[in-house]
Amino acid sequence: DTGVSQDPRHKITKRGQNVTFRCDPISEHNRLYWYRQTLGQGPEFLTYFQNEAQLEKSRLLSDRFSAERPKGSFSTLEIQRTEQGDSAMYLCASSSWGGSTDTQYFGPGTRLTVL
Amino acid sequence: DQQVKQNSPSLSVQEGRISILNCDYTNSMFDYFLWYKKYPAEGPTFLISISSIKDKNEDGRFTVFLNKSAKHLSLHIVPSQPGDSAVYFCAASATAGGTSYGKLTFGQGTILTVHP
Numbered sequence: 398d399t400g401v402s403q404d405p406r407h408k409i410t411k412r413g414q415n416v417t418f419r420c421d422p423i424s425e426h427n428r429l430y431w432y433r434q435t436l437g438q439g440p441e442f443l444t445y446f447q448n449e450a451q452l453e454k455s456r457l458l459s460d461r462f463s464a465e466r467p468k469g470s471f472s473t474l475e476i477q478r479t480e481q482g483d484s485a486m487y488l489c490a491s492s493s494w495g496g497s498t499d500t501q502y503f504g505p506g507t508r509l510t511v512l
Numbered sequence: 513d514q515q516v517k518q519n520s521p522s523l524s525v526q527e528g529r530i531s532i533l534n535c536d537y538t539n540s541m542f543d544y545f546l547w548y549k550k551y552p553a554e555g556p557t558f559l560i561s562i563s564s565i566k567d568k569n570e571d572g573r574f575t576v577f578l579n580k581s582a583k584h585l586s587l588h589i590v591p592s593q594p595g596d597s598a599v600y601f602c603a604a605s606a607t608a609g610g611t612s613y614g615k616l617t618f619g620q621g622t623i624l625t626v627h628p
Contacts, residue, residue: 401555403555428614430614430615430616432616437620437621438620438621439516439601439603439618439619439620439621440556440601440616440618441618442615442616442617445614445615447614452614453614453615455615488555488556490555494614499544499605499614500546500558500561501546501558501616502558503548503555503556503557503558504555505553505554505555506553506554506555508553
């Protein structure tokens with residue numbers, strides 16, 4: 398059983414460019430989450446999917462951000478017209494939700510640097 | 513509004529001794545709590561969790577204690593090892609009607625250093 402994988406691990410881009418990140422969850426996990434972490438802070442929730450349905454989006458997720466999970470397996474997070482404030486570690490997690498508890502397992506993250 | 517707080521940015525402990533990491537929360541809706549360990553340039557690794565129906569959960573060297581009335585939880589690591597040196601995050605989530613809301617709210621983290 399492989400863990401959560403994310404691609405790319407690092408991305409350097411210029412301000413104004415679009416970037417897309419991919420997350421492959423643990424197989425058969427029905428929930429997939431995106432978080433963002435900046436230096437010195439804990440991860441902050443962005444959005445999550447249960448199967449292919451996007452169930453919640455944070456206020457942090459501006460109109461420039463969009464996430465998809467078209468077939469209920471992998472997910473993509475796109476940031477359009479990147480800004481320097483988007484520089485952060487983007488973390489993906491997945492879980493096998495089956496009731497009241499929901500233990501999430503994280504991938505290695507994608508480090509985004511916007512110049 | 514910081515709903516989960518880890519007030520100690522860092523903790524230094526001698527190898528073999530106990531490490532105690534603390535976490536406070538304000539949202540009374542939280543009923544499931546987790547601890548994660550994070551090394552630089554890696555994602556958080558799940559360590560241990562506790563449901564609000566319990567006040568203690570053990571897994572090997574790791575024990576989590578929950579005090580609901582004080583809205584406080586702690587992670588005990590005994591004995592501490594140099595490989596435990598990492599950033600530790602506590603996280604919380606809420607359920608309603610038996611269904612998890614899903615999202616985790618994290619504290620700011622505590623840097624644990626275990627000296628040989």
